[in-house]
Amino acid sequence: MEEAKGEEVTLFGFWSSPFVHRVIWALNIKKIKYKYVEEDLSNKSALLLEHNPVYKKVPVLVYNGIAIAESLIILEFIEETWKENSIMPQDLYEKAVARFWATAAGDGLWQFFITEGKEREEALTSVINNFELLEKELIGKNFFGGDRIGYLDISVGWISYGVPIFEEITEFKIITELVRDTLPLREKLSERYRKVWEAIMQKKN
Numbered sequence: 001m002e003e004a005k006g007e008e009v010t011l012f013g014f015w016s017s018p019f020v021h022r023v024i025w026a027l028n029i030k031k032i033k034y035k036y037v038e039e040d041l042s043n044k045s046a047l048l049l050e051h052n053p054v055y056k057k058v059p060v061l062v063y064n065g066i067a068i069a070e071s072l073i074i075l076e077f078i079e080e081t082w083k084e085n086s087i088m089p090q091d092l093y094e095k096a097v098a099r100f101w102a103t104a105a106g107d108g109l110w111q112f113f114i115t116e117g118k119e120r121e122e123a124l125t126s127v128i129n130n131f132e133l134l135e136k137e138l139i140g141k142n143f144f145g146g147d148r149i150g151y152l153d154i155s156v157g158w159i160s161y162g163v164p165i166f167e168e169i170t171e172f173k174i175i176t177e178l179v180r181d182t183l184p185l186r187e188k189l190s191e192r193y194r195k196v197w198e199a200i201m202q203k204k205n
């Protein structure tokens with residue numbers, strides 16, 4: 001980890017927050033050393049309230065005494081402050097697209113999680129529509145950021161981890177709806193991979 005040029009970096013967070021994870025990932029990619037303060041969201045610290053008096057939420061990044069709130073704004077601050085291992089597209093259009101999807105990608109997801117009936121159906125339609133459009137941004141690339149993880153990957157990364165949990169709790173499928181009938185049976189796929197793996201291992205030994 002890089003010593004932050006004699007700078008003091010503190011992150012106020014909460015263990016389960018996907019917004020906090022965004023900031024942690026960006027700091028890790030940039031190899032920035034920082035101090036982490038875990039907040040009790042049911043009894044927020046005076047410091048958190050002082051640093052983020054408008055939203056009173058985590059994450060907050062404090063850089064040499066200056067507080068920055070809102071995860072996506074923090075990502076941009078991190079990018080501007082530590083230029084190495086850039087996470088932002090250089091191209092202006094690509095940058096605009098990444099910023100757009102960073103907020104739009106998750107639209108409807110929470111709504112899907114906390115509603116039922118018609119409301120949930122509507123949320124689901126918009127989530128699936130967004131995912132399908134977002135997926136197009138990946139065509140021909142390994143990451144949204146191109147060859148390496150960037151701002152948009154960091155912004156939407158929590159979705160692939162969170163959605164299966166939402167699905168499990170609501171017993172309602174999002175991803176499965178999208179890929180249903182397109183995937184081979186798990187057992188068959190497993191059998192096939194095993195054979196390929198065994199053949200490769202045999203050749204090696």
Ligand SMILES: N[C@@H](CCC(=O)N[C@@H](CS)C(=O)NCC(=O)O)C(=O)O
Pocket residue numbers: 014016017018019041056057058059069070071072
């Ligand atoms: N738009 C904010 C959302 C941050 C947010 O919702 N943080 C939640 C934790 S996941 C929080 O601090 N909640 C406390 C509260 O609402 O009182 C961001 O991107 O940073």
